[in-house]
Amino acid sequence: MRNESSALLKVDGLEAWYGESHILHGMNFEVHKGEVVTLLGRNGAGKTTTMKSVMGMVGKRKGSITFEGVETINLSSNKIARLGVALCPEERGIFSSLTVKENMVLPPIVKPGGLPLAEVYDLFPRLLERGGSQGTKLSGGEQQMLAIARILRTGATMLLLDEPTEGLAPVIVQHIGDIIRKLKERGFTILLVEQNFHFAATVADRHYVVEHGHVIDMIPNAELTSNMAKLKGYLGV
């Protein structure tokens, strides 16, 4: 049994709103150091809003989010980033007027211990070749690689990856899976939002199932096969 206090990220009773729309209705989950945890759920379940709430990007939120024991629910997004949390958003957020290299070196170093640029290029050699290209001239897969690559050198220990495989060719999805496993080996803690649970099963330790803005179940990856029928029922596939 894990000790609760060892949770790197602990979300407790999280509620969030977009304007008048109440999106999250008491999310509870935790991510331990060195784990890869996924949030699975149908479209509109609140997975991305959870990610954005953890990152401080949703205007109105209540409840508790602690990272390394620090309460972050009232902190602004840039302060949360400085604690060592980094988001790779669904839309990738590449800065269109900057080159690949400029995008890579733009994020500030928030802590010591980030990957040196050379190691990041070892993981993503394609980005070295495309270093002088504008961010928007990259293919979808390259943009996704850049979006992940540029948060690795900041020293952030907790990576929030929002649907990193969405719309990508199978070979690229496989590459992203390899990268996530390598990052786990290097000690990164990863919270992953995925709709593709077949992909999630290849990289994650545990899965939280999200529905209507709250967690309805937690399935350890080792028990995924025996719970497959239940999971398919949750996801409606």
Added chain:
Amino acid sequence: MTTNSVTSSATGPNKGVSRQAIFVGILLAVGLIAPFAVYPVFLMKGLCFALFAAAFNLLLGYVGLLSFGHAMFFGWSAYITAHAAKEWGLTPEIAVLLGTFCAAGMGAVVGWLAIRRQGIYFAMITLALAQLMYFVALQAPFTHGEDGIQGVPRGHLFGVIDLSDTLNMYYFVFGVFALALFFLYRVVNSPFGQVLKAIRDNEPRAISLGYQVDRYKLIAFIISAALSGTAGSVKSLVFQLASLTDVHWHASGEVVLMTLLGGVGTIFGPTAGAYLVVTIQNYFATLGSWVTIIQGVIFVICVLAFRAGIVGVLRPFLKKRGIEA
């Protein structure tokens, strides 16, 4: 494969730098010999507005903030410099620096108030504060209201070079302009400038990466205000006059026009736009109020036919040849 691409990308910029140097060298040479071919006061007027537009462009082109109140920095620093030179007898370089610092101070206050809002609200706050400062200029005794501060002495630069000589004055203005433009070029190509571009491209993403974007916007606003102030200060020495014209909202509108016509987000675009507008104003002055209509028509053509502005349209052509414009 990788090695080849790295090698080719390494030689590319070197080639580019040398072509860039030649391009800048040609522009400098043109600037140095221009007063022997063209009326120097016209050139100086163009340079003052070019500097004003370049400073404004830092905010619009690189941070994406449209200020409708930049005339307050341009016009008020003109008053400060004119007053300092005429009433206190300061040398021109000190008077210009004083005007610049005052504009920077105003920029800090106005920027602090305005950057909390975006888009049209930002524009409206800057316009409102500029109008407020216009009425202060109208009422304050030292500005002499409608008459303005007239007969401002150009003085001696560093107490040595007589600026009442038009050619000396021209080279002083050209020097200030070239230095300021070089400074802006360095700013937009620095890591600070890249963060500004990132804020313009995707502000929420820049924040979530850990940047306190309000601080960056404020610094950019102060730099922009300060250099607008430098332009106004120098202009007051060129024309030996500081008047309400320069604090009027028309001046804020004109600088938007110059920047858009020349090419927003380009280094030399504002200069091209400023000279185009100043040329229209000077050479079509006999047409009276038709000048405004001509400007309007040109603006409409620009928006319809080449939205990127003069230099913006030429930019891809120059970039292929390793020249950043």
